Amino acid sequence: MPTFTxxxxxxxxxxxxxxxxxxxxxxxxxxINDETPREMRAAVEWANAEPSIHVIIVxxxxxxxxxxxxLSLFGEGRIDHPCQQEQFPWDPMVDYA
Known part of the structure; x- marks a missing residue:
């Protein structure tokens, strides 16, 4: 069974x-923070590899x-990249705030 943060x-x-x-x-x-999507994918892959599991309840x-x-990650300015648009094709502060 995998462990996640x-x-x-x-x-x-x-x-x-x-x-x-x-x-x-x-x-x-x-x-959802930066780790959550990766961990969700790994969790689903683990469940898919288990032949006894047929349903995932979230x-x-x-x-x-x-x-x-x-959004606190972006609001606190911890993301700094000169080509922000290349690294992040969407801006969560604009799209979701």
């Missing part, structure tokens, strides 16, 4: 045909499912 995936004890993928950043309302830890993209 932003989510968790486990086979359901009650139904081994089901995997439960838990977005696990409740302090940030499970907002849940959120805490009081909310998912707060969307974590």
């Amino acid at each position: 932003t989510l968790r995936i486990d086979a359901d004890d009650a139904n081994p045909r089901v995997a439960r993928l838990l977005l696990n950043r409740p302090d940030k309302l499970n907002a 849940e959120g830890a805490g009081k909310g499912f998912c707060g969307g993209y974590d």
Whole structure:
């Protein structure tokens, strides 16, 4: 079973045909950061490789499912690239704020 920093995936004890993928950043309302998409892909690949798993249920830890993209990374100016448009074809502060 893989381990991640932003989510968790486990086979359901009650139904081994089901995997439960838990977005696990409740302090940030499970907002998606730069690691989340990579970890979600790895979790889904793990589930696909398990012949007993047929369904993935996606849940959120805490009081909310998912707060969307974590814009604090961009608002705090931690992303600095001279050719921003080449590295990021969309601007989350413009497109989602």
